[in-house]
């Protein structure tokens with residue numbers, strides 16, 4: 001049971017499905033493809049609809065998952081504001097226990113005006129941090145692909161945005177956000193200071209680097225490690241370890257880039273990137289920058305994976321209280337999160353590909369929610385968009401369309 005594959009039960013047979021041939025693969029890790037008839041396998045999925053548009057988009061994604069040709073048992077549990085209202089805490093113990101004992105977790109979104117003034121431990125967002133910590137998910141995968149149908153949604157020039165298809169692999173549980181010492185104090189001049197510590201151990205670097213190498217070899221075999229090794233000791237160790245590990249992945253072409261240059265290159269020439277791996281703080285910033293290349297927050301999925309146990313899959317958008325309950329939400333980010341759940345969480349690659357293909361076909365047929373609408377297309381609501389995706393889930397003809 002390993003990161004990215006995270007398949008909590010032994011499958012009858014596992015084969016690694018890749019785009020590029022690779023001489024050395026560790027079959028116990030990452031995105032193994034399950035072989036055999038999908039319908040024979042069965043998984044439990046914890047659904048955490050959350051707040052705002054969360055329940056609307058999760059309902060659509062659940063229907064799509066049900067059509068993936070695999071047996072699922074769903075269990076819906078409260079998190080965020082809805083859990084606060086129901087039981088007074090943002091992450092009830094039962095929710096975490098259920099999530100931990102399932103094969104994968106699908107989250108909608110949390111948060112809303114109603115709870116904005118709550119104390120920190122009673123904020124919906126605290127529930128989100130708690131479930132990430134509780135599941136031990138240390139690798140955050142955020143794809144950013146500019147779909148040809150939506151190229152005009154990008155703020156970049158068409159010729160720059162067209163064909164962008166990259167993945168940011170961000171370390172999620174270490175670095176300066178968690179490093180100690182941290183706090184407030186005074187300096188020698190008796191001036192108030194705030195301080196934090198950027199710290200990474202070899203094991204923390206190695207495990208995120210391995211995830212990234214595996215992701216890269218499943219994509220187009222290019223990995224760019226982003227650091228600040230010209231200034232920071234933690235980055236110097238990062239670069240050293242990533243370079244050492246590269247010898248285990250001869251099929252992956254490794255490059256290094258300083259973070260300031262990476263921020264610039266993402267805008268100047270984003271097509272040069274395939275897979276990016278970086279630490280927590282650089283990944284926080286670069287993954288947001290990369291996602292905005294696509295210009296459509298309602299289209300972007302994410303996956304968070306641990307060393308063992310279920311992964312957490314969620315759209316990158318929030319609960320969108322401004323449109324909640326109005327059937328205006330774009331459910332496609334959550335549907336694509338389901339594709340990541342299948343691919344990275346369960347190793348069910350062909351089922352994932354069918355769902356990705358269905359999303360593309362729905363867009364090809366011209367259906368658009370308000371956030372991605374343009375003249376000449378058909379404006380639909382969240383439910384109708386879901387119905388159109390369901391119509392396009394063709395169980396017989398998987399076709400590779402995205403490299404999520």
Ligand SMILES: NC(=O)c1ccc[n+]([C@@H]2O[C@H](COP(=O)([O-])OP(=O)(O)OC[C@H]3O[C@@H](n4cnc5c(N)ncnc54)[C@H](O)[C@@H]3O)[C@@H](O)[C@H]2O)c1
Nearest residue numbers: 109110111112298316317318319320321322323329330371
């Ligand atoms: N992972 C999460 O659950 C998560 C992430 C970010 C924000 N939040 C929370 O969500 C609440 C709202 O935050 P925000 O407004 O900054 O961000 P948001 O992502 O909820 O909304 C930003 C804008 O994008 C639009 N939007 C978002 N998702 C959409 C979709 N699927 N379809 C169509 N339009 C969509 C919204 O209508 C809004 O105009 C806050 O309480 C925040 O804490 C939760």
